[in-house]
Amino acid sequence: MKKINIKFWFVGLILVSFLSCSDNETETLFPDAPANRAAQRNAELLDLLLSQPNGFKGVYFTKNDEFGGFTYYLRFNADGTVDMTSDFDTETAVESSSYEVRLGTTTELVFTTRNHIQKVSDPSYQPLIGTGFKGTSVFQYFTNDNGTITLRDIRNRDSGTLVLTPANFSNFETESVASVETSLANRDAFINSTAVTAFPFLSVEAGGNLTEFALNYDGVRLFANPTKFNDDGSIADEEFGIAFTEDGLIISPALDVDGVLINEFTFDGSSGFEYVATKEGVTAKIGYGNAPVTPLDAYAFGVRATAGVFNMDERFKSSTAFNNFYDAFAEFLLNTYSVVVGNVVFWDLNNGGQPYIEFITNAGRFWWDLDFEVTNGIVVFTPTGNTNASAGVTAIFQPLLDAFIGAPSGYYLLNTGTYLNFSNRTYSMINVDDPTMTINYWDFSY
Amino acid sequence: MKKYTYIVFAFMILAFAMACDDGSDAVGESQIDTTPPILNDLDVWLRGNFVSPYNIEILYKWDINDTDIDRFLHPPFESSVRPVAEALQKAWIEPYTQVGGENFIKKIAPRQFTLVGSFNFNPNSPTITLGLAEAGTKITLFNIDFLDFTNINDIKRPLKTVHHEYGHILNQNIPFDVTYGEINPADYTAQWFNRSDAEARELGYITAYGSSQAGEDFVEMVSEMLTNSKEDFDAIVESISDEESKGIIRQKEAMVVDYYKTNFGIDLYELQALTEAATQELVN
Numbered sequence: 100m101k102k103i104n105i106k107f108w109f110v111g112l113i114l115v116s117f118l119s120c121s122d123n124e125t126e127t128l129f130p131d132a133p134a135n136r137a138a139q140r141n142a143e144l145l146d147l148l149l150s151q152p153n154g155f156k157g158v159y160f161t162k163n164d165e166f167g168g169f170t171y172y173l174r175f176n177a178d179g180t181v182d183m184t185s186d187f188d189t190e191t192a193v194e195s196s197s198y199e200v201r202l203g204t205t206t207e208l209v210f211t212t213r214n215h216i217q218k219v220s221d222p223s224y225q226p227l228i229g230t231g232f233k234g235t236s237v238f239q240y241f242t243n244d245n246g247t248i249t250l251r252d253i254r255n256r257d258s259g260t261l262v263l264t265p266a267n268f269s270n271f272e273t274e275s276v277a278s279v280e281t282s283l284a285n286r287d288a289f290i291n292s293t294a295v296t297a298f299p300f301l302s303v304e305a306g307g308n309l310t311e312f313a314l315n316y317d318g319v320r321l322f323a324n325p326t327k328f329n330d331d332g333s334i335a336d337e338e339f340g341i342a343f344t345e346d347g348l349i350i351s352p353a354l355d356v357d358g359v360l361i362n363e364f365t366f367d368g369s370s371g372f373e374y375v376a377t378k379e380g381v382t383a384k385i386g387y388g389n390a391p392v393t394p395l396d397a398y399a400f401g402v403r404a405t406a407g408v409f410n411m412d413e414r415f416k417s418s419t420a421f422n423n424f425y426d427a428f429a430e431f432l433l434n435t436y437s438v439v440v441g442n443v444v445f446w447d448l449n450n451g452g453q454p455y456i457e458f459i460t461n462a463g464r465f466w467w468d469l470d471f472e473v474t475n476g477i478v479v480f481t482p483t484g485n486t487n488a489s490a491g492v493t494a495i496f497q498p499l500l501d502a503f504i505g506a507p508s509g510y511y512l513l514n515t516g517t518y519l520n521f522s523n524r525t526y527s528m529i530n531v532d533d534p535t536m537t538i539n540y541w542d543f544s545y
Numbered sequence: 546m547k548k549y550t551y552i553v554f555a556f557m558i559l560a561f562a563m564a565c566d567d568g569s570d571a572v573g574e575s576q577i578d579t580t581p582p583i584l585n586d587l588d589v590w591l592r593g594n595f596v597s598p599y600n601i602e603i604l605y606k607w608d609i610n611d612t613d614i615d616r617f618l619h620p621p622f623e624s625s626v627r628p629v630a631e632a633l634q635k636a637w638i639e640p641y642t643q644v645g646g647e648n649f650i651k652k653i654a655p656r657q658f659t660l661v662g663s664f665n666f667n668p669n670s671p672t673i674t675l676g677l678a679e680a681g682t683k684i685t686l687f688n689i690d691f692l693d694f695t696n697i698n699d700i701k702r703p704l705k706t707v708h709h710e711y712g713h714i715l716n717q718n719i720p721f722d723v724t725y726g727e728i729n730p731a732d733y734t735a736q737w738f739n740r741s742d743a744e745a746r747e748l749g750y751i752t753a754y755g756s757s758q759a760g761e762d763f764v765e766m767v768s769e770m771l772t773n774s775k776e777d778f779d780a781i782v783e784s785i786s787d788e789e790s791k792g793i794i795r796q797k798e799a800m801v802v803d804y805y806k807t808n809f810g811i812d813l814y815e816l817q818a819l820t821e822a823a824t825q826e827l828v829n
Contacts, residue, residue, distance in 0.1 A: 134576035138578050196622075196623065197585070203609075210620070211606035212607070212620050212622065212623045213662050217663075220617050220618065220619045220663070221619060221663055222616075222618070222664055228666065229666040230617045231617055233617055236609070236619060236620060237609045
């Protein structure tokens, strides 16, 4: 009995021994320990950041489904400081702050104290109170593509990106500031240039077909919502943010034209005011045209209200070209004749009376009767010749009369919302022959 | 024979056990990076003036987890940190230490201050949050980049927040008398921001925020007393036209003073004089 037991023990022991020695471990997924791999990933990003003694150019879209982007230049130093400038505003001086490369949810670049990069996350920024541009100070390290580092906003991984490319400067301090001041000027010019017309557009030409969109650019959010009317009357649109650079602009997300992704445009002033992108047989343009590419939301001039007053309280609704002209003429009147124009008003537009335009000045009120006709959203004025102004006064005010009622082909009419905090409507008249000249009015009836 | 069999068994078991050990599980050096962080001059100063003497950490370098991740906030300028820290030192720590004893702040204090550069706008509300206190352990101060240290009212802003939040921390250690909240509970409202401070005072609350609930009412009294001289505080109370409301605020003042004296042995008026003098000295 004992011998039998011993044999069983032997067999059992050998079986257990074989099983215990069997190699049932899975293949090693990673070549190194987790802590080492995390450290290596952090070191990889830190080394990349420190590899450029003259820093990086950064294009940062905080949230490309709501806002455009900004251009930064950043120089990372081994002592934990980063030098930075940006085209966010006119305060472009290079400032120093601190940064860290940390392991958070993954390897992260954290701008730990305030600098230019936090201007987009300032919730007291007017007029985006409470959110600013919804930016962040914490970026996840995403990819390194031959030195181009892509980082993503930890909160908006799909829509917030900071892309760093080597700046290749010889002098970071001077060249970075010069560059952001140029891109800031480009961004400003896109709204305020005297070459800007009332009709910003996006056009896409592919395979011989030209598609034109009204750009619908929001200069505060730097965001475009191009729209077009399809043949069946439906509306198609795109959405992207715009970041201006030294020599062009970048849109995000990229425009997808039959699989061709377009995102980098270069300024071309040769044929107007245009940014052009050409890639794989597709040409896209963002610029300003001389006529609307989609029907305008026309103001019912002569129907809706009895009077229209030149909108001096919201000059931004008139174009820069017109404002420049008006201010120069006002200065001329003041300096030459000590005359100040207080108001310009269209009267008796819808009450059966004789319409007229009146300049209300400190030297008296001068009016000129006129007739007008509205056709397809365009109003054309014809002076009747009846006026209370002498020939000499009329001659003095002729440039102003030309601007307000003298466009040979008339003025496009466009609804532009409400007047200040009142319910009165505002509208623009856009010179058909020179669409850089837009004059805004507010209306009332009596 | 049996004896030899057991010996053979023992050797075999030993051999099998050793055969399976390839030594791969040997414990080596730690793989965790324990490199000390880079400390700048400000970090060194903060360690010397807050961490070492009071075990209080001043956090100013951004960590998204230190604040509400859904708010749009940013870290402060490095240059904004030390003036605020010095204000805490001079107008909060030192006066409390002087009247409460060397260990008062060491024993009862938040362990962390988080300094945030930006305003903290409250969503769907016309208000901003100036500061937060969390479980008596941490105070967060917002908008420190927007303080002008040549203006005493700007200096008082973070101090109001600290005295307010520290009042909460003291209350968490020793609760105040519940009858405080029964003095004039009728006008407590969640829509306190629709009232001005002057309107709230006419109802018997020292500030509009104090009219939100009893706990806030109590610490708003503390905060207002410790950021105004006795003369200024009395002037505020005497400016109230409604005599009943004036009396209510005086009744609350007495309860707050008694709370400090009974529970901590602190003469609040002496503390008030010290904080006022320190605040005046902070003006550049």
